Amino acid sequence: MTVTIRPSRAKGEVFAPPSKSMAHRLLICAALSSGTSRIRGISDSDDVRATLRCLKGLSIPYEISGDQVTVWGKSLFDLTPKNPLFAGESGSTLRFMIPIALLCEKEVCFTAKESLLARPMSVYETLAEEKGFLFERRENAIAVKGPLKPGNFRISGNISSQFISGLLFALPLLSADSRITITTAVESRSYISLTIKALAEFGVSVRWEDEHTLLIPGNQCYQSREISVEGDYSNAAFLEALNLFSGEVTVKGLAEKSLQGDKIYRQYFPMLEVGVPTLHIGDCPDLGPILFAIAAAKNGGVFSGTRRLRIKESDRAAAMASELRKFGATVTLYDDSVVVFPGSFHAPTEPLLGHNDHRIVMALSVLLSFVGGTIRGAEAIRKSYPTFFHDITKLGICVTEQEDSQ
Numbered sequence: 001m002t003v004t005i006r007p008s009r010a011k012g013e014v015f016a017p018p019s020k021s022m023a024h025r026l027l028i029c030a031a032l033s034s035g036t037s038r039i040r041g042i043s044d045s046d047d048v049r050a051t052l053r054c055l056k057g058l059s060i061p062y063e064i065s066g067d068q069v070t071v072w073g074k075s076l077f078d079l080t081p082k083n084p085l086f087a088g089e090s091g092s093t094l095r096f097m098i099p100i101a102l103l104c105e106k107e108v109c110f111t112a113k114e115s116l117l118a119r120p121m122s123v124y125e126t127l128a129e130e131k132g133f134l135f136e137r138r139e140n141a142i143a144v145k146g147p148l149k150p151g152n153f154r155i156s157g158n159i160s161s162q163f164i165s166g167l168l169f170a171l172p173l174l175s176a177d178s179r180i181t182i183t184t185a186v187e188s189r190s191y192i193s194l195t196i197k198a199l200a201e202f203g204v205s206v207r208w209e210d211e212h213t214l215l216i217p218g219n220q221c222y223q224s225r226e227i228s229v230e231g232d233y234s235n236a237a238f239l240e241a242l243n244l245f246s247g248e249v250t251v252k253g254l255a256e257k258s259l260q261g262d263k264i265y266r267q268y269f270p271m272l273e274v275g276v277p278t279l280h281i282g283d284c285p286d287l288g289p290i291l292f293a294i295a296a297a298k299n300g301g302v303f304s305g306t307r308r309l310r311i312k313e314s315d316r317a318a319a320m321a322s323e324l325r326k327f328g329a330t331v332t333l334y335d336d337s338v339v340v341f342p343g344s345f346h347a348p349t350e351p352l353l354g355h356n357d358h359r360i361v362m363a364l365s366v367l368l369s370f371v372g373g374t375i376r377g378a379e380a381i382r383k384s385y386p387t388f389f390h391d392i393t394k395l396g397i398c399v400t401e402q403e404d405s406q
Contacts, residue, residue: 002351003361003378003389005368006398010247014239014391016231016254018067020384021191023048023229024092025198028100028169031060033073033202035224042069042229046383050090054097057085058104073224076103084141087112089313089383091119094142095162098124099170102133102146110142115356117142119311123155123163150176150218157182157212160308164214165195172204172220180214187282187308190261197259201225230255233263234286235385238362240265241290242395244273244298245370249395262287269294278302285309285316288338289363292320295340296329297367307336313383314355323352323364327371347371358383365389369397376404 018041028051030037042048042064052069055062059079062071081101087094087110094112101108117140124144128135131153134145148170155164164180171178186192192214196206203223209215231253239251254263262284271277272294281288282305295301309316317338321331326348330341352368354361354377361380368375369392378401381388393399 001379002374002376002402002404003365004374004400004402005365005372007372008369008396008398010242010249010369010392010395010397012248012395013250013252014395015252016233016236016239017385017387018043018229019232019234019260020045020047021092021194021232021234021260022198024051024096025165025195026201026227026229027051027055027069027071028096029198029202029204029222030071030224031055031058031073032076032100032169032173033222033224035073037071037073037224038068038226039071040068040228042067043386045386046088047090047093050086050088050093051096054085054087054093057081057083058101073222076100077105079104080106081108084109084111087116089113089116091116091160092162095160096166096169098142098144099148099166101144102148103170103173105146107134107143107145109138110144111140114140115313120159123159127153127155148174150174150178153178153180154183155180156184157186158184161186161188161191164192168192168195168199168206168214168216171216172199172206172218174218176218178216178218179209180216182212186212187305188261188285190259190283193259201227230258233258233260233265235362235388237262237265237287237290238366238388239391241269241294241366242369242392242397244269244294245366247395265290272298272301274299276300276302278304280305282308285312286359288316289320289357289359290366292317292324292331292338292340293363293367296324296327296331296342297345297370298342300342301340303338303340305336306338312357313380314357314360316357316360319355319357319360320363323360326350326352327367345371348373351376354378354380356380358385362388365392
């Protein structure tokens with residue numbers, strides 16, 4: 001899909017889309033529960049569809065009605081999945097579901113898009129060697145087979161918190177206590193907090209013993225719930241960024257006491273507007289594209305903790321550097337930092353590329369609302385925020401969408 005955006009001003013109120021991060025977690029907790037759960041506020045994003053598709057592949061029954069999903073949870077220990085589980089391009093889905101698949105002690109095969117299968121899985125590969133379960137890379141697939149046993153798990157915390165969250169879903173169901181020791185500095189700790197919160201909502205207890213050690217009591221049971229997904233700060237950041245370009249947008253539906261780490265954009269945006277700050281984004285890598293975009297259009301900025309941006313849907317730092325140069329900005333990339341130098345900011349003289357990355361597309365769209373231009377590959381928004389262009393159009397941004405010919 002190609003999108004053309006003309007210079008225009010956003011004004012009005014809009015509800016934040018539901019949190020994709022919490023939707024994954026609540027759906028999985030519901031699937032592991034005894035009884036019937038109802039989760040309200042489930043979006044029709046590609047990533048959430050991937051989690052639902054994998055639950056179906058594990059024989060978890062559910063029903064969708066509007067934005068509500070009713071899930072009839074069941075024990076996975078005796079299930080026999082017959083077909084591969086397709087995770088699409090959702091890293092959360094794949095990394096969360098692997099330990100859950102290990103509960104059934106039958107071989108489970110995961111397939112996914114090539115870009116996802118190329119992303120790091122070394123944490124589970126190492127644990128498989130240490131703990132004796134199967135983790136095998138095959139052509140365009142990953143095969144796993146349990147049993148997953150309770151015990152002590154040592155995990156690096158600087159690759160992705162998703163591996164830790166995946167284990168946190170499965171370990172409480174085992175017959176004895178387990179511990180996870182995180183052997184490095186913990187990046188994206190807020191996402192672990194979101195997992196612990198979701199577990200607690202369904203009656204499962206996990207606690208930090210110290211700064212790097214999680215205690216997971218065994219023999220626990222998930223209890224069914226009726227619950228709503230909170231609004232998503234990650235995607236709300238792109239809506240509120242419009243306010244830095246003469247917009248008057250109010251984003252509703254965000255929980256002020258949310259544990260979502262990406263709410264830090266409300267501190268970072270004013271800093272970028274008035275100065276040239278140094279910002280650490282190791283705990284909020286999803287904000288990288290919009291922060292780089294604002295820095296390019298305003299005063300510049302220095303960003304540390306950027307190493308993990310290489311292993312997202314795109315190499316986000318390199319992709320944004322390429323696109324921001326089309327606006328007249330200069331971006332210098334280092335091993336774990338990015339420096340954005342503002343230039344004579346202007347409308348791009350050639351089409352922008354979405355790099356198959358939803359957050360790249362949304363960040364570039366914010367800039368185009370100010371100067372105008374075209375983005376190719378804009379369909380990437382379907383991954384997390386399929387109504388993004390609809391929502392900003394309602395706010396007054398002039399958007400023209402054109403489906404590309406096949």
